[in-house]
Amino acid sequence: MHRLMIVDDSKLIRQRIAREYDADTFELIGTAENGADAIDLFEQSSPDVVTMDLTMPKLDGIDCIEQLISRDPSTKILVISALNDTSIGIEALEKGAMGFITKPFSGADLKAALKEIIDD
Amino acid sequence: MSKVFGRYAAIIATVVVFLTLVLGVLGLNFYTSFQTEVTAEAVNIAGRQRMLSQRTAKSLSNLNYKFYTQDDLSIDIAELKAASALFDRSLKAFTNGGETNSTKGGAAFLEQVTSDRGREILSQANELWGPFYDRLSTMVDLAERSSLPISGQRQLSGLIADNVSYANSNINQILKLMNDLTNYQEGQATASADTSRLIQTLGIIASLVCFAIILFLIFGQLQRADRKALLAQRETRKIFETVDQGLFLIDRDFNMGSQQSKELERIFSSGFLAGKNLHTFISDIVSSTDLEKVLRYVRLLFDPHKKQKLLQDLNPLKKLPIQVQDQGELTSKYLRFSFSRVENNGKIEGVLASVSDISNEIRLENELIEETKRSEKQLEMISVLLSADANMLPEFIKSSDRTYEKINQIFRNPARNSSEFKIKADSVLTLVHATKGESSLLGLTIISETCHEIEDKIDQLKLKNDIGGDDFLSLTILLDRLISTNEQMKSVMSAVAGHSQSPQTIDSGETQNLIKLATDVSRRQHKEVAFSTGGFDMPHLAPDLRKNILSLASQLVRNAISHGIESSDIRKTLGKSEQGSVKLCLLQENSGKLILSCEDDGAGINFESIKLEASKNGLIKAEDIDRVSSKQLLQLMLKNRLSTRTAADADAGRGAGLSVLGSISDQLGARVSLQTRQGVGAKFIISIPKTAPEMATKKLTEASYA
CATH class of the missing domain: 3.30.450.20 (PAS domain)
Incomplete structure (x- = not known):
């Protein structure tokens, strides 16, 4: 069972991800609505898989990825962003993210992307 | 790995054979050199036998002499004893195999002589030597006794005489036999040396052959590898030359x-x-x-x-x-x-x-997008035709047909020089702009966008220095598109004519059209605008008058949204509400006079930049710039093309909007007034006398744009 944390500033998206992930493989340990909360939650519950929005208040996704990876380099981070820009994708991967999907996404997209990063 | 082994199997096997041969030759050499040493020793010992037989005979003769002269015998006895014993030991070693004294000191092992010839020599030698050695031993034993009685002396004398006589008759034969033995051993040595030399020679030849095979195989392999590499290289080159990436x-x-x-x-x-x-x-x-x-x-x-x-x-x-x-x-x-x-x-x-x-792909993709857009617009046109005010459409088609004909006329008489062209271009611009305004009021985007394209092209042409007939070509294509759109509309209209309602009912069609226009313009300009309108349901107005009023209204709305209302970002920073407001109103006074007003809460009119633009265009002299009043500026704007916008788009920016407003107002005998405060907003008020000149539309298209 992988421990999953959802980070997104939109409640709707958080609910959507929580509804779509594969419950046989993942156990949701919590959700955060900004980067700073995500760091706190990460330190309390040490998830191994994280879905990460990029544009968020307080601490944005790129910085958040960097901080999570510095705490645990084995963390598998899937970026879910509305920014369909290759530079931001490249930057996220450079900081240590393992996967990247863009909003809007389908349930199948999410499942496939999550499976891909844990299979690595 | 096994593949590599397979490819080189022949070479590896040959190398193994080669090494085995080399080792074999080396081993053989070692064995032969050892064997040669043994054989040489046997030859030496055989030679020594000759010497020993002579020494035995000589010491026996000395003993005989000294016995009669009664000298001391001990030296000769010792000599005889040693020589005969060594001869006997060596002869036994030759005969049976065994040890004897080496010629170099120490012991030497002799192989038993087995060949027929050797055994024959040895058996003859043993036959002669065996009894002789026994008698010599008995004699030596007796001679060694310290004091011999007379009988013993006599017996010894007899034994010596006996032995001397035996030696005299046989020692030469023994010597000969030992000579034969020596020769025989030498022959053996030569034969074995010859054999080993032959074997060595054969071994070396075989090794050399192996070595040659190895070289041949390696060269063959290299050649094959080279050929393969060359072939692969050629293939790669061919692929690289032909691949389309x-x-x-x-x-x-x-x-x-x-x-x-x-x-x-x-x-x-x-x-x-x-x-x-x-x-x-x-x-x-x-x-x-x-x-x-x-x-x-x-x-x-x-x-x-x-x-x-x-x-x-x-x-x-x-x-x-x-x-x-x-x-x-x-x-x-x-x-x-x-x-x-x-x-x-x-x-x-x-x-x-x-x-x-992928240029072609992209071009096709773009063409597809264009095509889709065009068909969407055509569909939109049909829906507009079906829903539009049935009174207004025929009017529009009629007047736009006349406009297109006029533009065609202008194209047919192209300008002879660039100043002439500029005049003609301006006339075309004004005609097209009016059509653009009317079509967008009706929601006929397909027409208003084509008009906009024509305006763009003319603007570009005006920048060129010399203009030829070819430059009109793209314009005529666009004009053709406009004309054929009209034809399509006509055919669609006649097709649906049977189904349409009575065209005489005046509903809120105009109001709806104006709202749609405002929505379209704000969407295109990315502005948020609250638009309100009222008073356009005036069924008693003459169709021509109504059409002109609507043209004025649409120009006012477009001006207000494109020029007046700021983008919501700017409004926010200015502390205004993000949504701008445009109020359009038509009312009729008791006197019958119509008042058309349009009020916005946008940026207002910047008379300073209008002044600059006007002086740039030579409409006012530089020295008058400070004296010109805002009323005069408004009149300039109504009569000329003045725009402070840097880029033109489908809605505004060429300054034609206000000049159209001006010319329509002139035709209607209307008066335009303006109230504005910079940063707060602007309000245009147009007073139209109730009895506007007759056939206004006709005059509008024929007189004012000529």
Whole structure:
């Protein structure tokens, strides 16, 4: 069972991800609505898989990825962003993210992307 | 591994045989040299036997002499004893195999002589020597006794005489036999030396043959490998020459490989790119920000933890517009780069980049988009036709047909010089602009956008220095499009005529059209506008008058939204509400006079920039610039094309809007007034006398634009 944390500033998206992930493989340990909360939650519950929005208040996704990876380099981070820009994708991967999907996404997209990063 | 072994099996086997032969020859050599030593010793010992037989005979003769002279016998006895004993020991060793004294001191082992000839010599020798040695031993034993009685003396004398006589008759034969033995041993030695020499020679020849075979096989192998490599190289070259993609490899240091496909040179119309650094190569075709992005992307490709599939989605060079020199001409192309890893045993060794020219794909894609847009507009036109005010459409078609005819006339008499052209161009602009306004009021986007295209083209032409007939060509094509749109509308209208309602009912069609116009313009301008309108349901107005009032109204709305209302970002920073407001109102006073007003809470009219624009266009003199009043400026704006907008679009920016307003107002005998405060808003008020001149529409199109 992988421990999953959802980070997104939109409640709707958080609910959507929580509804779509594969419950046989993942156990949701919590959700955060900004980067700073995500760091706190990460330190309390040490998830191994994280879905990460990029544009968020307080601490944005790129910085958040960097901080999570510095705490645990084995963390598998899937970026879910509305920014369909290759530079931001490249930057996220450079900081240590393992996967990247863009909003809007389908349930199948999410499942496939999550499976891909844990299979690595 | 086993494959490699298979390929070289013959060579390896031959090398094994070669080494075995070399070792065999070496071993044989060692054995032969040992054997030669043994044989040489046997020859020496055989030779010594000859000497010993002589010494035995000599010491026996001395003993005989000394016995009679009664001298001391001891020395000769010892000599006789030693010589005969050694002869006997050696002869036994030859006969039976065994040890004897070596000629070099120490012991020597002799092999038993087995050949017939050898055994014959030895048996003869033993026959003669055996009894002789026994008698000599008895004699020596007796002679060694210290005091012999007389009888003993006599017996010894007898024994000596006996032995001397035996020796005299046989010692020569023994010597001869020993000589034969020596010769025989020498013969044996020569024969074995010959054999071993022969074997060695054969061994060396075999080794040399093996060595030659090895060389032959190795050369053969090398030749085959070379041929294969050459063939592979030729194939690779052929593939690289014919493949329709630009292919090259990138290594970890971002150097481009030495092998590249011909297409790469064709795409970039440049010579040899091999060995160039990716950095240099890409920096020639992309901006510096993109360059950095590409390099970061390629670096990620070398990171084995990043999935290739994911990276494909992030490829920043999926669609890259570039400009290249092709036979001296600058052409633009669209390129697609794709990158894939080259792995060996799971290790990323490089990245294969392929470049394809996708200009055609992009062109088709764009054409498809255009086509789709056009058909959407056609569909939109049909829906407009079906829902539009049935009174207004025929009016519009009629008046626009006349306008197009006028434009055609202008095209038919092209200008002789550029000042003439500019006058004609302005007339066309005014005609087209009016049609644009009317069509967009009716929601006929397909027409208003074509009008806009014509305006753009004319603006571009006006910038050119010399204008030829060809320059009108693209304009006539657009005009044809407008004309055929009208034809289509007519046919659609006549087709639906049977189904349409009575055209005489006046409903809120105008109001709806105005609301739609305001919505469309604000959407195109990306502005948020609350639009309110009222008073347009005036069924008793003459159709011509109503049409003109609506033209005025639509110009006012478009001006207010495009020029007046600021973007919501600017409004926010100004402390205004994000949504702008435009109020359009038509009312009739008791006197019958119509008042059309349009009020917005936008930026207001900046008379200072209008002044600058006007003085730039020579409409006011520089010295008058401070004296000109805002009323005079308004009149200038109504009579001339003045715009402070930097770019024109479908809604505004050429300054034709206010001049259309001005000319329609003139036709209607209306008065335009303006109240404005910079940063707060503007209100246009147009008072139209109830009895507007008759046939206003006709005059509008014929008189005011001529």
